[in-house]
Amino acid sequence: MATSESTTKRYLPWVVATALFMEQLDSTIVNTGIPSMAASLGVTPLSLKAVVTSYILALAVSIPVSGWLAERYGSRRVFMFAVALFTVSSVLCGLAVNSTMLIAARVPQGIAAAMMMPVGRMVIVRTFSKGELLRAMNFVIIPALLGPLLGPTVGGLIVHWASWREIFFVNVPVGLAALWFASKHMPNYQNDTPRPLDVRGLILFASGAGLLSWLLEVFGEISLSNEMVATLVAVSLGLLAAYGWHAQRVPYPLLRLSLFSTRTFRVGVLGGFVTRLGVGGMPFLLPLLYQLGLGMPVWQSGLLMMPAAMGAMAMKALSGPMLRRFGYRRVLIVNTLLVACAIACYALVDAGTPVVAIVALGLALGLFNSLQFSSMNTMAYADINPEDTAMASTLASTLQQMSMSFGLAFGSLITGYFLQGLSQSDQLAVTASLHHAFIALAVLTVVSSAAFWTLRPEDGESVSKGSVAPT
CATH class of the missing domain: 1.20.1250.20 (MFS general substrate transporter like domains)
Incomplete structure (x- = not known):
């Protein structure tokens, strides 16, 4: 060092x-x-x-x-x-x-x-x-x-x-x-005998992930027929499936999928993937609710995003004691449901909602999201061997980035579906469609809690029992 x-x-x-x-x-x-x-x-x-x-x-x-x-x-x-x-x-x-x-x-x-x-x-x-x-x-x-x-x-x-x-x-x-x-x-960790680069795996995964990310990013903004979109989605999923097949047959794959055999890593990453689909749509949907639905100016909409950031910061001092007291399994099951409830509560926000209620809801969402992310991210590494940390971090980061992008796209698609071609200048129509989107994201978040039921009460103790509140 x-x-x-x-x-x-x-x-x-x-x-x-x-x-x-x-x-x-x-x-x-x-x-x-x-x-x-x-x-x-x-x-x-x-x-x-x-x-x-x-x-x-x-x-x-x-x-x-x-x-x-x-x-x-x-x-x-x-x-x-x-x-x-x-x-x-x-x-x-x-x-x-x-x-x-x-x-x-x-x-x-x-x-x-x-x-x-x-x-x-x-x-x-x-x-x-x-x-x-x-x-x-x-x-x-x-x-x-x-x-x-x-x-x-x-x-x-x-x-x-x-x-x-x-x-x-x-x-x-x-x-x-x-x-x-x-x-x-910054320490300079380095492997004296680095594994060879899986070029074929890189081509397969990068092509599939890149094509899928591009489709989600530009969906609805380019003139592609439904058949073409379906074909491109099938190609991207086929490339990713081909990578999965390839990764099982080479000694040094680009992303070692066998790490998913570790239960805590599997639940933290894959369970977190589904959770982030719901959570990931909120930064996109909330400004739309405030500006298009409630008619707020940009500056006021931006300020209403601040309570969630404050809640996220406040949770830093609370997450360690909570995880030590209740364990990862109980915290993740209950907190996932609380995240879903907070998302669903935005379906009650309309032009008559007091600003103080919106601020309180944002604060609650920030608190729950912070605890959720801290819990999922740390539990994922609870049982990972030191020599596997680089691979585990790469695999987790890849799926987390994809899940957040997919969450934004999912929120956009749900809103567009419920808007049904109505004018985006119609505040009541936009608000109603966004309310439906919040409910859909909340339901998806509830479904993701099923993954955390597979945890054992002692899972993650190597991380939580020795942690102390940050200074």
């Missing part, structure tokens, strides 16, 4: 959290600036959809190879390279003189984000003992919760007071700080 073990453990969660917050904030903040970017570059807003899709595609395709890179070249080197690449790409995005340059600069930005997330989580898991893991993960999970909530607000303020270019330039000081701290406090 670059410094003493105690100093590394003190600062490492902040290093990883800072980089991940930059990545999570950037991935949502860009959407707010699309109209301003289009006007500045002289193109239509729809043509700039590729600014988002190019990033998502690069991210989805690159995550699986991040674990291999860390094993071969060292975690500190890969993490710092990713932060540097993300920062430089942000500058290039801010300096773009046309849409082509902007889209091209977003590709390396997505590749860099794909390396930061799993490598940072892998280093946390390898550095901290099982008993310390919950405390450390409580810090690292916050960016995933705050980014989607704060992105629209911060983006709106930047575009209003400055220009869309500052959306990308704000990453520079954050990236430089993350680089400096990573050079001092």
Whole structure:
């Protein structure tokens, strides 16, 4: 390690959290600036959809190879390279003189984000003992919760007071700080005998995941026939199935699916995948409810996203004691139902709902989401051997990224289905369709709780019993 073990453990969660917050904030903040970017570059807003899709595609395709890179070249080197690449790409995005340059600069930005997330989580898991893991993960999970909530607000303020270019330039000081701290406090874990890269598996998985992510990202915004969409979905699923078949027949697969034989990892990742389908749609649906359904201005809509972020922060100090007292099984079963109830309660929000009630509901959703994510993410590594942490982190990060993207798409599809072609200027129609979408997401979240019933009361004790409240 670059410094003493105690100093590394003190600062490492902040290093990883800072980089991940930059990545999570950037991935949502860009959407707010699309109209301003289009006007500045002289193109239509729809043509700039590729600014988002190019990033998502690069991210989805690159995550699986991040674990291999860390094993071969060292975690500190890969993490710092990713932060540097993300920062430089942000500058290039801010300096773009046309849409082509902007889209091209977003590709390396997505590749860099794909390396930061799993490598940072892998280093946390390898550095901290099982008993310390919950405390450390409580810090690292916050960016995933705050980014989607704060992105629209911060983006709106930047575009209003400055220009869309500052959306990308704000990453520079954050990236430089993350680089400096990573050079001092990031361990450089490296495998002396790295496994060979599964090129065939990379082609199969990247093609399938990339195609599916692209379809979900642009669904409803491109003129493809139903037959063509069905064909492309079938092709993407066929490629992913082919990867599953391939992974069982090679000694060093890109993603080792045999890790799912570990019950706690399987439940934490696959059960969490379904849970995130419900939770992942909320950052997309809530601004629509506030702005289109309730007629609020953008600034007020953004402020109403803040209570959830505050609740997520407050839960940091509570999750450890709760998991020690009640255990992962009981907490996940009950809390999943509480998350579903909070989502369903938004179906009661209309123009007559007091703002204080909306604030209280947002605070509750933030509390429950934070506990849910911390529990799922830490339990997944409770029984993973140290030598498997890089692979486990890569596999978990890949599925988590896909589930959040699928959640946004699912929420959008449900809303569009219930809107049934009615005008989006009709506040009552939009509100009613969003209410149906909230109920659908809540039901899906309830269904996901079934996975946590398969846990045993003692599962995760190696993580929860030794954890202490974060300082």
